[in-house]
Amino acid sequence: MTTQTYTVAGMTCGHCVSSVTEEVQAIDGVTDVDVDLATGRLTVTADKVETDAVRAAVQDAGYSLVDG
Amino acid sequence: MTTQTYTVAGMTCGHCVSSVTEEVQAIDGVTDVDVDLATGRLTVTADKVETDAVRAAVQDAGYSLVDG
Numbered sequence: 001m002t003t004q005t006y007t008v009a010g011m012t013c014g015h016c017v018s019s020v021t022e023e024v025q026a027i028d029g030v031t032d033v034d035v036d037l038a039t040g041r042l043t044v045t046a047d048k049v050e051t052d053a054v055r056a057a058v059q060d061a062g063y064s065l066v067d068g
Numbered sequence: 069m070t071t072q073t074y075t076v077a078g079m080t081c082g083h084c085v086s087s088v089t090e091e092v093q094a095i096d097g098v099t100d101v102d103v104d105l106a107t108g109r110l111t112v113t114a115d116k117v118e119t120d121a122v123r124a125a126v127q128d129a130g131y132s133l134v135d136g
Contacts, residue, residue, distance in 0.1 A: 015083030 001031065004049040006042045007066040008035070008058055016063065023057040040066070069099065072117040074110045075134040076103070076126055084131065091125040108134070 008020055017035045024033045024044060032045035042065075044054055055065050076088055085103045092101045092112060100113035110133075112122055123133050 012080035013084055015087065016081055019083065 001045060001047060002049050003032075003043060003045045004051070004054075006044070006051075006054060006058075008040045008042045008063050009066050010063040011035070011037055011040060013037070016061075019061040020058055020063060023061040024054060027053045027057055069113060069115060070117050071100075071111060071113045072119070072122075074112070074119075074122060074126075076108045076110050076131050077134050078131040079103070079105055079108060081105070084129075087129040088126055088131060091129040092122060095121045095125055 011017060011020065014037065017037050020042065021033050021035050024030060024042065027046070027050070029048065030044060030046040034043040035041070042054070042058070058065050079085060079088065082105065085105050088110065089101050089103050092098060092110065095114070095118070097116065098112060098114040102111040103109070110122070110126070126133050
């Protein structure tokens with residue numbers, strides 16, 4: 001199991017956090033997702049975290065990864 | 069038909085707008101709802117707009133009326 005952290009830009013409220021969490025949780029193999037609104041920090045736990053999949057999920061939610 | 073405008077505090081994104089719109093639209097007799105994120109302006113059209121019901125709906129969505 002691997003944990004990887006990212007920074008998400010553009011989240012402004014709890015609805016945004018929910019949207020990002022749902023999209024990232026839907027990625028195959030992801031077992032845990034934590035999103036912190038204040039810092040934009042996204043923490044993903046999976047057998048093998050695929051950054052491309054995380055980036056796509058965050059974009060599907062309507063936000064973007066910073067430096068990702 | 070009457071149209072009444074209010075100002076909603078605390079909305080930060082389109083999800084917030086959707087939440088407020090849904091709650092206010094659910095009020096009996098309301099036929100049209102418009103929410104502007106940039107200004108916080110909420111416009112309600114109904115046979116008779118009941119401010120107490122609008123205030124309650126906005127609070128149910130997690131926000132508050134300004135001066136209302």
